[in-house]
Structure formats: structure tokens, C-alpha cells
Amino acid sequence: MSLLAPAARAGPSRSTATTAAAAVVLGRSGAVVPRRHSSTRPVPGTPSQPGYFQKKDPNEKLRRKIPTFKQLQRLPASQMVHELFNGNTVGSLESLPLKSNVARTPSSLYQIRKFEMNRPDPLNVYGAPRNLKYEYTVLTKPYNVVREITQEALRFVSHSKGTPSLDSRVVLTGRAGSGKSVLLLQIVECTIQDGWVVIYIPRAVNLVNSTTPYVYNIRTQTYQQPSYSFQILQRMLTVNGGALSKIQLSEDLVLERQTVRAGTPLSAVIEIAIAEKERSIGQSPAILEAVMKSLEVQTQYPVLLAVDDFQALYGKTAYRDPHFDAIRSYHLSIPRMIMEYASGRRNFARGAVFGALSLSQSNYPLPLELRDALQLQELDAYPVSPYLKRSKDMLAYTEGLRKLEVPAKLSMQEALAVFEIWKKRMAIGKDNSFYDEIFLSKYTESGGNARDFIWKGLLSTTDL
Numbered sequence: 001m002s003l004l005a006p007a008a009r010a011g012p013s014r015s016t017a018t019t020a021a022a023a024v025v026l027g028r029s030g031a032v033v034p035r036r037h038s039s040t041r042p043v044p045g046t047p048s049q050p051g052y053f054q055k056k057d058p059n060e061k062l063r064r065k066i067p068t069f070k071q072l073q074r075l076p077a078s079q080m081v082h083e084l085f086n087g088n089t090v091g092s093l094e095s096l097p098l099k100s101n102v103a104r105t106p107s108s109l110y111q112i113r114k115f116e117m118n119r120p121d122p123l124n125v126y127g128a129p130r131n132l133k134y135e136y137t138v139l140t141k142p143y144n145v146v147r148e149i150t151q152e153a154l155r156f157v158s159h160s161k162g163t164p165s166l167d168s169r170v171v172l173t174g175r176a177g178s179g180k181s182v183l184l185l186q187i188v189e190c191t192i193q194d195g196w197v198v199i200y201i202p203r204a205v206n207l208v209n210s211t212t213p214y215v216y217n218i219r220t221q222t223y224q225q226p227s228y229s230f231q232i233l234q235r236m237l238t239v240n241g242g243a244l245s246k247i248q249l250s251e252d253l254v255l256e257r258q259t260v261r262a263g264t265p266l267s268a269v270i271e272i273a274i275a276e277k278e279r280s281i282g283q284s285p286a287i288l289e290a291v292m293k294s295l296e297v298q299t300q301y302p303v304l305l306a307v308d309d310f311q312a313l314y315g316k317t318a319y320r321d322p323h324f325d326a327i328r329s330y331h332l333s334i335p336r337m338i339m340e341y342a343s344g345r346r347n348f349a350r351g352a353v354f355g356a357l358s359l360s361q362s363n364y365p366l367p368l369e370l371r372d373a374l375q376l377q378e379l380d381a382y383p384v385s386p387y388l389k390r391s392k393d394m395l396a397y398t399e400g401l402r403k404l405e406v407p408a409k410l411s412m413q414e415a416l417a418v419f420e421i422w423k424k425r426m427a428i429g430k431d432n433s434f435y436d437e438i439f440l441s442k443y444t445e446s447g448g449n450a451r452d453f454i455w456k457g458l459l460s461t462t463d464l
Contacts, residue, residue, distance in 0.1 A: 095143065100190035104154050108146050110413040112421055115142040115189055122188050125238045126200040129181045129308050131360065135454065139425060145417040147179070149406055150186050156404070157187060160352040161194070161302050166344050166400075168352035171310060173376060174406035176359040177451025181308055183406060184356040188306050196351070197240045197247075197295060197303045199232070204309040205364060207335050210318035214332065217285070223319065224333045229284035230273065232334075233291065237270045243301045244270065250294040255283050266291055285333050292337065296348050303351035305341055310355030312364040313339055314394055330393060339397040373398035409448025415439075418453065428458050 096102070098113040115123050123142060127133070136142045153172075160168035172180040181202075192198045206212065207228065214223045237244060245267040253260040253269065256279070260269055273280040273287050280287070295303050307313070313335045319327040329335040340346045341353050359366065359379065366379060369390055377384075410418065419439050422428050428438070442457030 098144065098146075098186065098189050100154065100193045103146050103186070103190060104151060104158070109148065109151065110417050111146050112417055113144055113146060115144065115185070117142065120239055120241070122192055122198055122200050122239055123185065125235050126188075127202050128185065129202045129358070131451070132181055132185070138427065138459070139421070141425075143421045143425075144182055144186060145414055145421070146186075147183075147414050148411070149179075149404075150183060153183060153187055153404060154190055157191060157304075157352060161196075162350060164347050164349055165303070165305070165341065165351040165353050166347040169342055169344065169400055170352070170354050170402050170404050171370075171374060172354065172356040172406055173374060173379070173403045174357075175379070175408045175449065177449045178406045178408055179410075179450045180356040180406050181358070182450075184306055184308055184354060187354060188304070191302075191304045192239065195243070195301065197236075197243050197301045198306065199236060199304065200239075200306045201232075201338075202308045204307050204335075204338075205312045205358075205361060207332065208312050208315070208317040208319070208329055208364070210320075214319060215282075216321075217333075220333070222331055222333045222336060223327060224285040226281050226284045228334060229288045230277070230281050233270045233273055233284060233288055236291070237267060237274070241267055247294060247298050247300060249290065250297050251290070253287065253290045255280075255286070260290075266294055289337075296346065299349045301350070303348040304354065305338070305348075305351070306354045306356075307338055308356045309358045309361060309364070310342075311357050311359075311366050311370055312361060314367040314370045314397070315364050328393070330397065342401060343397040344400045367394065369394040369398055370401075373401055374403045376403070410443075410450055410453065411448075412443075415443050415448065415453060418450065419443075419458070422454070422458050 095112045095114050097116045102108050103113070115121065117124050128136065128142075132142075156168070156170070172183055174180055185202075188198055188200050201207075207225070212225050212228045214225050216222075217224045245265050247266045249260060249262050249264045249266060249269055251262050255272075258272075260272065269287060269291060273284055313329050315329070317327055317329050317332065317335075319332065321327055330339060337346075341348075342355065357366065358364075365381070366376065368384065368388060371377070371379070371384075372390065373395070416439065419435075419442075423435065438458075442453060446452035446457045
């Protein structure tokens, strides 16, 4: 027998067995209990426990907190039977709808207006940005105020009605919470009333955050997004059905089982995709491309392309290729199309392109290329070195962009109109409230910032 045989036998060694025997004791019942489990824990309430000195007063009144965005989810209609959820019973605020011809007049300045929620309305069909969605949920109706920057933007849109979109490529800039999304929504509402063909994307983040399916197309060498393309077509037809029925397809469109001839109304082309949804979703990118090319060459209607969260298109995406490398935004079909219109590589014969920055999107901050093109050094959260590398491809998609800066704070008249909305909707205030003191204190605390004035000022105070 080998001398190594005893060492190779299975089971504990003599030293291990001796240590294990010393580590056990006999309990009262005669059972073997490990010594390391026989120690008693401290009695609850002794000073050795964490939090012993923290005592809660049962009569302590907790500060009222405003619900977070995640808590403000829309309830089902069956649970919204209480009169509190009825917008006609919560306060009384008589205001006229936002009309484009009235909003441009000096008499409408600082006036309260509301967006019409009819079925073809862009706000009802395209949706709203995330922050505005929850604000209008609390407010129960989509109210807004005609500001000085509103009239300035509407005058610019009126001048660009008869010119190519190459001359009207604007990005709304400004501090976070200054009202860029509301201004873009006002532009969208007024242009649809003036007879424009409006394409509105309120959440461009969803184009790059990998929440929609994508597939590689060998012919175009881009990653197409069929589901989102189908949604854009469906919403375009709902909002612009009358205008699209009078615009014809500029060239033949070859689909899987049929060929749509040139001269077919665009409304009929989109209806082909909607009629056979299960089969035509994969062909939606090709149909969307044909519709956009037809809108480029026609001169009967001006076209507005409005995109919120505009800076997300110029940053990194969450999409990955088969090698798990990050996909650039200009390799995705819809972001590439938007950036081509923004850079002037493609343009409408009549129309404009508007974008709005959303600096509250921490996952998609302002890219360096867009910052340099629009000269937004004052919006830097930290010092930026001039030696940081810029992407030449991204810089090419920023050429010719102009900025329209939204004021960082509300004027006194504009803030007073915003305060009047929440006051008359009974969201703030009570009997014998000192409204003048409340308004001036919250306006001063927020520094005039529109979002902070509402969420951190009016809705978060305990003085009301």
C-alpha cells in the first residue's frame, strides 16, 4: 500500500475532527448544538441595537409631500367616478381655446388659453412630453399661457410658411424647466390650425433607448424601426387626414405583394399599411420613406416637423448590434431621417423643422457636438475641455441649426397668469388665504423658473 493512501482517504482528518468536537456542546435535551449558535442575541430595545436612540413621536405631523411622477399614473375609467376627477367640477376657469389668429395679437399676451382635446387634435393623438403629461393630469385640463416668446415663435413660423425648410431649422434652447416643451406644443397647435401638415414626436428618447424593435436592412444599410414607423403613419393620417388625401405619391412604391402607383393619395397609401397591420408593419419604414419624399416635393401644404427631446438624437443610443457594439443614432432609420431634415440634407419645399432640448433627461445630456453648434456654453453643468473629442459625423448633422432661446424665468405677468390657473382650478389655496404673499414668496423661491414655480413652489408648499 502506498504511503499516501491514508492521506487520500475521504472524510475529515484527525485535526479537523478534534476541532469539530470541541465546537459543539450538549443542550438540555441531549442534542448536539453548535457553539457558534448558542450565544444569545441582545434583548430588543437595548442600547446595543441600531436605532435605539431614535424615538418617533406618535403625534408628529409629517410634512405634506407632492406625489412623484411615478405615482401619478392614470387610473382606469371605472375608478374615476368621483367628482374630483371630473374637470368640469374642480374649480371654475373660463378660458378660450388657443387659436393661431388670436394668439398673435397683442391683446392675447399673458392670457390663459387651453388646448382643444378634439379627436384630430395633435395633443390627443401624438401625445405630450412626460413632464407635461403628469402636469395636465393633476390640472385635469391642458391650460397654457401666451407668453412673449410664444408670439415671437409664431411670427417666425408665419414667415417660414412659404419658404423651404432649409431656411427654417430652429432648436428651442434654455434652462431646464423654462417652458420649451410647452412652447413647442403651442407651435404645433397653431400650425395645424393654419393648415399645415404636422409631424410631431413628443418623446424622441423612445427612438434611441432601445424600447422599440429594430431590424437591419441590407438595402439601406440602416437599422429600421418598423413598429415606431407604423405609429407615425397612423398618427399622421389621424391628424392630417384632409391634407394627405389631396397630396399624391411622387413615385411608385414597390411593396411585398403589390405596387402602389405614383399619383395615389397619401391617405390611401397609409391606409394600405393600416388595413393589413400584421403583414405591413415590416413594410412601414418603406411606406414612411415614400410618404416623406412626397411631402418634400409638394408645394400645396407647408410641413412642420417638430421633435421634443431633440438632444437625445445626437447622443449615445441603447441599441446594440450582433457584436454588442453600440449603434450610432445615424444608423437608425427614424433618427437619421430627422437629423437629415435638421441638417438640411433633406428639406421640404415649404415648411420648417423645430426641435426642443430637454435638459432634465439625465440619461441623455446635451452632446458636445450640439453644444458647439448652438453655442450653449452657458448650459454646461461642468467645465468642458476644448480637447475633448468630437464626432465629425455628428458635427455634419448640426450644420445650419439656429437657436431660439426661451427666457430662463417667467416675467411677473406670465407668472401671475400661471398662478391664476392653479388658483382657480382649486389646486392651491383655501379660505382667507393671503394669495399675494403666497405668489411673491413662491416666485422668489423658484427664481422665476416655470417648472420649479409649479412643482417645487405651489404644489409642494405646506402654507396652503
